[in-house]
Amino acid sequence: MRIKEEIGMNNSTGILMVEAIELIKRYDNIYLVSHVQPDGDNIGSTLALAKAIEKFKGGIKVIKVDDIPSDYQFLPGIDMIKNYDINEPIDLLISLDSSDLNRLGLGKEFARKAKRVINIDHHITNDNFGDINIVSPSSAATGEIVYEFIKKMAVDIDKDIATCLYTAISTDTGSFIYSNTTYKTHLIVAELLKVGIDVETININLYQNRSMARTKLFIDSMNSLETYLEGKVGVIAVTQEMLKAYDAKMEDTEGLISFVRGIDSIEVACLLKEIDKNEVKVSLRSKKRIDVSRICNKFNGGGHIRAAGCTINERLPVTKDIILEEILMNFR
Ligand SMILES: [Mn+2]
Structure with a gap:
């Protein structure tokens, strides 16, 4: 009772x-x-x-x-x-x-x-x-x-x-x-x-049903990993070209960002998904202290303290600079 x-x-x-x-x-x-x-x-x-x-x-x-x-x-x-x-x-x-x-x-x-x-x-x-x-x-x-x-x-x-x-x-x-x-x-x-x-x-x-195409996409995008702030911030990207190469869909990126957050030094993990030439979906995850929903709110996105997302209408490299600047500000 x-x-x-x-x-x-x-x-x-x-x-x-x-x-x-x-x-x-x-x-x-x-x-x-x-x-x-x-x-x-x-x-x-x-x-x-x-x-x-x-x-x-x-x-x-x-x-x-x-x-x-x-x-x-x-x-x-x-x-x-x-x-x-x-x-x-x-x-x-x-x-x-x-x-x-x-x-x-x-x-x-x-x-x-x-x-x-x-x-x-x-x-x-x-x-x-x-x-x-x-x-x-x-x-x-x-x-x-x-x-x-x-x-x-x-x-x-x-x-x-x-x-x-x-x-x-x-x-x-x-x-x-x-x-x-x-x-x-x-x-x-x-x-x-x-x-x-x-x-x-x-x-x-x-959780135990990942296709080989998706696995190859994982390996390729993990190779794009860049870290900042002594490894506290990790950024990876998935481009349309990569999806084409492995005959994968954007939904096949599920689980990728958790893998980046799983790195010991990482506090904020960022996944950039190129939807179109001038449209990038940003996913953020944090481990212990950063409120990523606040970051995504600034770009009309939202979510939760440890998991949030937003869309930025810029080319991929520009989006990376914009979101990275905002993330790094949150560490000050
Ligand atoms: Mn939900």
């Missing part, structure tokens, strides 16, 4: 969840959406909530706003993510794991059309774009909030839902080692394991 109480979030979050569930009961045309460039928390928490609402009242639609990386194709309910016509009636849009409307890609248009928007997220930079905002920056993953939400709905967490939630929480905590991991994280995951999910298979799918 005591454990159940401890997992629960604070009162105001609970009230917001009750209000959100009332909207789910009231409306017919309900859509779920998450951000572009989907990750495990995005897809896992979306499918978990989709399956729960399916059990709760049925008729839920999940909007596809980007391609699904191959790592997550094993997830139960992955086929629920589809293209939908913006001209269909839409009453309620539930956004997951997205800090602002722009991150939703074409989901933004659905948000504009919807009568109500529920915003469920854990990014500290969330701008509360919803009519109901269930935003909990202390949660390691949106999957943790969705776990609470499904409990509030009084929907039974079955193996499929638990598999999706485990994936969401495991990926956003780097397999439960990042600083966002709390005792609540472990309590929730303990509840998920109780359901009898196949953790071994999930972990092989998530």
Whole structure:
């Protein structure tokens, strides 16, 4: 009993969840959406909530706003993510794991059309774009909030839902080692394991499934590593040319930046992803003291203290200079 109480979030979050569930009961045309460039928390928490609402009242639609990386194709309910016509009636849009409307890609248009928007997220930079905002920056993953939400709905967490939630929480905590991991994280995951999910298979799918193309991309980009401040800052880059050479996609860079942060001297790791000639996506990770969400905020990006990102519309070498200057300033 005591454990159940401890997992629960604070009162105001609970009230917001009750209000959100009332909207789910009231409306017919309900859509779920998450951000572009989907990750495990995005897809896992979306499918978990989709399956729960399916059990709760049925008729839920999940909007596809980007391609699904191959790592997550094993997830139960992955086929629920589809293209939908913006001209269909839409009453309620539930956004997951997205800090602002722009991150939703074409989901933004659905948000504009919807009568109500529920915003469920854990990014500290969330701008509360919803009519109901269930935003909990202390949660390691949106999957943790969705776990609470499904409990509030009084929907039974079955193996499929638990598999999706485990994936969401495991990926956003780097397999439960990042600083966002709390005792609540472990309590929730303990509840998920109780359901009898196949953790071994999930972990092989998530972490022991790297293609050879991706491995070669890793080796090549690690060769581009440059360090600054006596090895405290590490920068690597992935160019379009490299992707072409290994027939890889930008999503294949997943895990690269953690590898750089794993170097003993590194405090800030930076990955530069060349999307286009004049568009570079910057990913930052820190180890102990630098708040990288503050750095990314300056360039209209966002994220978390130890993991953040932004986009800079410059050529790759120029972007490197701009972001490096900002990073180095944070060490003063
Ligand atoms: Mn997340």
